[in-house]
Amino acid sequence: MVSVLNTIDTAHEDMVHDAQLDYYGTKLATCSSDRSIKVFDVRNGQQTLISDLTGHEGPVWQLAWAHPMFGSTLASCGYDRKVIIWKETNGTWAKLYEYSNHDSSVNSVAFAPHEFGLLLACGSSDGTISILSSTGDGTWDSKKINNAHSIGCNAVSWAPAVTPNALFDTGNRPPTVKRIVSGGCDNLVKIWREEDGQWIEEQKLEGHSDWVRDVAWAPSIGLPKSIIATCSQDCRVIIWTNDGTSNTWSSKVLQKFNDVVWHVSWSITGNILAVSGGDNKVSLWKESTEGQWVCISDVNKGQGQISEGQRTLQ
């Protein structure tokens, strides 16, 4: 049974491109073609507009929240080639840092796992990926991966910070390797690794036949296994897995959808994948006990079971 508990009216004046919940699910940020970013408090079923951030000069494509140990920090990117980092101090939101070293629209931003510090990856239509890092005293460093994807990079996602075989190891571990997965207009998915302060291409995953729209590295669930989900304009979602010992990634096509697949995202524990496509539908996928990816079937029984005033899911 599925039920809708609340609805939040964002009051954006144009297309909403992204919504992101902060780490704890208490604040919701939305961004839109109307150039604005709105931050809502969504605790206890209520929703209050906290702030309306303006600073972009074009549609804002994507948002990312930093870990709360860095305070309330939000990154945004947009058509105006800018990446802006916003921070809340004493209830007031303000621009903390603006990065405008991309030559084209910035499509994707993602903060690294907090273990690595305040670190942001940005993918742009100029084909590059920038890695911005805060030194802690207000200054920011940037590194660039040039020619990451020809024609453009559409999405970036970080690998979890835990070493994949960390299941029973609770002692102090050496700092793990930083990895990023990216997807682009060259139909490729690439994995990047930081080595001696430089970012090098570790893997090139070929499987999609059209622009890769989104990439999502699954949270580590304790097994020595890495999982990445990617989706594309070719209407396919691919699950890539690496067993943690070899260097090879095997791929499995989740399903051929009827329309472009725009987004893939993992649940907190990495056991369910939400897939949203151009057909105005979100489907949920889970690995079955037999190791197959199946669409979970228990989310559509809500019809008629929701009391008045709430909207029905079918």
Add this chain to the structure above:
Amino acid sequence: MATERESETVHLNVEGCPDGKLQAIWGLGNQLFAFSGSTPNTRSKGRPAENRAASDICDVRWNTEMHTSITRKLVNETHNVFVMLQGQVASSTGSNLQSQMVMSSKQYRAILKACSMDLMHMAETCEDEGERESFEDQIQIFEMIQLIWGFCQILFIEVTPDGLLLNQLLDWIKWHFTDGKRLAVDILHDEIPAEHPAYWEAIFRLLLQGEVDSVRKLLSLNTSNQNEAFLSVDELLRKMPQWAHYHHALSAAEFDMKWRHWRDECQRRLEEGHYVAFPNLETLVMVLCGDENVFAEMKDMCGSWYHLLVSKMLYQNPTVRAPDLHHYAEACMEEFTLSGTRMGELDNILLAAIQFDIHQVIKDSSAFLSTGSWWFVSHFTDLLHHCGQLDTQNLAYGSNLREFLLLEYASSLMSHKSLWQVGIDYLDYCSVFGRTYITQFINHMSLDNEKKAHKLLHICEERNMQEEVQTICKVMGMKSLRRGKLGAALSWFLRSRDVTATSKLTERLIMEYSKTGQFEYTDILDNLGPAMFLSNRLTFLVKYREFHKLYESGETNKAASLLLSLLEARLAPRTFWITLFKDATPLLESKEVIFNSGQTYVLMHCLEELRHELDAKTDISQKLTDMEKDKLDLLQLCLTRNLSKAIKAEGTVKTS
């Protein structure tokens, strides 16, 4: 039906979202925020309300059946049974463990029954139509679960040593099919019971459940009860061998012999035409004889093929053993399907159980009975797992079936504001993925207040999750810091053992002291213990505070050497040296010699170092006022005077 359901692709489809791409972001547990990725450009003020949904974001949750006030009780009470059972599995073995399993199974069922009754009460008193329907749906599901659980308990959990199960099956049928008993009560309250229209129906229904005493009671109310035919039936019923009475004294074979002997007697009397005058009595005795045709006629009174199966076994094969049951089940099922009854999921699940296909039972129950919650399959599978009824090998997915389902159940509790704590306990018993799940969930729990933070810390500490403890403390520390609660921030940072944050905060405390000359947060500073060594700055602050206490209590010599060692060890920020020198001034100017010549040299050297840095025009020089610079000259003078005083005193000592 079940297979259809599995292959079906399911979509979350939020009504009211116009064309455009629906997107969703994850909340905690089974929770999504769904929103339409597009809003028409034509949006303007004052447009009709129904289109406003375009910019709305929906908070969508599923598997929330256990979140209502009544079912929460079920969650909490069965949680205790579950935890206790896991403890017993770890500590006991053999028959002792088996009886614990049976007890746990019964406890689960009792709690479920109580919850079901609460729901019935709610449904009866509820005024809202929709609400009542949802109660009724839930009651229906719970009833089916009870039926399945009761049956499976007989087959898989409360297995008798001799393998006979008819008595348990009868109890199961009596528990779930109560029409006969209810009718009997009505009839007994009637003025002329034997003329009640349902008189014979009640007798047959009770007979089919083996309620021999009740049948005899009803028969004795008949006006012809003294007729020979009635007396004969009464005798047959009285003499009917009941396994419940014999199973301690007889072997199954001996009982079987006894029973066959009795049935032959029934057969004989029937064939001799003892009951031709009373067709109902004749039918009754035909049941006793296990006549196939008469059961076909009575199937509607059984209401279901499994009731019919148990009734038939009672009169045809009372020593039937569990593995043979399926030979008879299909015929009973057919009896119903031939007359047009459709077999549903419940029937399939029970049939799978009879066929000892436990995995199918769990699979179908998951598909059919777990739309609202995973409560049933997770607890039930856990029990079967511990009973050794499931192969424990890991599945392709990485863990076993038990864990797979427990993870589902625990996750479904995570989106609730208080049940998440129960969920954590379940995750503790998932050896493969449990810990990572706890880590991920804990990391995403909002730290709304100190109480919640302490609760989470307690959970982490119990499980030795050091990294999570540090993260929580650091987040809380930053929160306190932003609110200007420096003392609280300090204790959080110390707990997270964060050197950088502690040093930065300590510097702020030192600065505040420089400004006000007052120590804040003395209760924390005075009780730090070894924690003060976390950062040099903090060590300095604590030691400096100690200096003031010594000075105030008149222990000037101790105070002086502590002050000196602070300067010497260079623990203090340079900007603070001025303050330290200021503190030294009264000690230098006292009548007695407190700093000896050696110590004075050290002080002079430190002063020189500071002056040198001021001349070098570093940051510090800008932070010092001219007045403070004048003070340094004054200090120089004090030091020189003290040096001469000390040399003189030391000279005196030496000569004496």
